[in-house]
Amino acid sequence: MKGINNFRSYAYILIFTLAACSPGNGGEGEDPFVQIGEKILTKNQIYQAVPNGISNEDSTIFAQEYINRWIRSELLLSKAELNLTPEEKDVSALLEEYRRSLLIHQYQQKLLEQKYSPLIKSSEIKNYYTEMVDNFKLSEPIIKGVFVIVPQSAPNIDDLVKLYKSDDSEDLVKLEAYCFQNAKKYEIFLDHWLTLEEISKRLPQAINRPERFLRNNKHYQTSDSLFNYYLSIDEFKVASDLAPLEFVENKIKAILLNKKRLEFIKQLETDLYEEALKNKNINFY
Numbered sequence: 001m002k003g004i005n006n007f008r009s010y011a012y013i014l015i016f017t018l019a020a021c022s023p024g025n026g027g028e029g030e031d032p033f034v035q036i037g038e039k040i041l042t043k044n045q046i047y048q049a050v051p052n053g054i055s056n057e058d059s060t061i062f063a064q065e066y067i068n069r070w071i072r073s074e075l076l077l078s079k080a081e082l083n084l085t086p087e088e089k090d091v092s093a094l095l096e097e098y099r100r101s102l103l104i105h106q107y108q109q110k111l112l113e114q115k116y117s118p119l120i121k122s123s124e125i126k127n128y129y130t131e132m133v134d135n136f137k138l139s140e141p142i143i144k145g146v147f148v149i150v151p152q153s154a155p156n157i158d159d160l161v162k163l164y165k166s167d168d169s170e171d172l173v174k175l176e177a178y179c180f181q182n183a184k185k186y187e188i189f190l191d192h193w194l195t196l197e198e199i200s201k202r203l204p205q206a207i208n209r210p211e212r213f214l215r216n217n218k219h220y221q222t223s224d225s226l227f228n229y230y231l232s233i234d235e236f237k238v239a240s241d242l243a244p245l246e247f248v249e250n251k252i253k254a255i256l257l258n259k260k261r262l263e264f265i266k267q268l269e270t271d272l273y274e275e276a277l278k279n280k281n282i283n284f285y
Contacts, residue, residue: 141196
């Protein structure tokens, strides 16, 4: 138990240590964190793996899980190397088959998107949306608005509070200029939808009872020991509401592309075969 607690403490300290480093410049971020045999997991690798925009507590949990997965994986791999026969360890044929399948799939997908994606009209997307409207109910709340994270030491906080609450277009320009200079992170998403969860996971405490939160908070402020957080909600939709067309447009486009996929792949294979015969790239013996 003591070892586990020490591991957690070290992982927690690691997050703060890495936050002060500039990884990739030969500094502390490049230092080894744990070694198994000849394999080394560095602090820089852990730093790069931790997602941006999550709290220190979540960063620590993520780092703990990442390190634990790496250790378990390396231990299993070392055992496999010791206990499998050379024949069992020879996976070159499997890797080559996987590589072939992956490359073919990626090539087909690229051609499919190049050839058909521009041909899918907005009217097709709208018609599919209308016909299948019951399939586009939201599973979680979505919002449009403004989200800003600034250090508590940032200047002119009172001005920021006024600007992020304002609906005036000139104030929006001023807000963006302020955020560009002072914010740790900001997002002005008045022209597109984000899930509330995307914002919630960046706050010091997650939003509970999201529907109630949305109905009672057009403007929301909170803080932790280092930063102030500001959220302005311009529009929102709750779970089970009909998703706006713009929010599911890419999903519908992917569905329509997939409907053309089988026909396209069959025609592509035929065209490539005929082209190869014509160019005498296929020789039968």
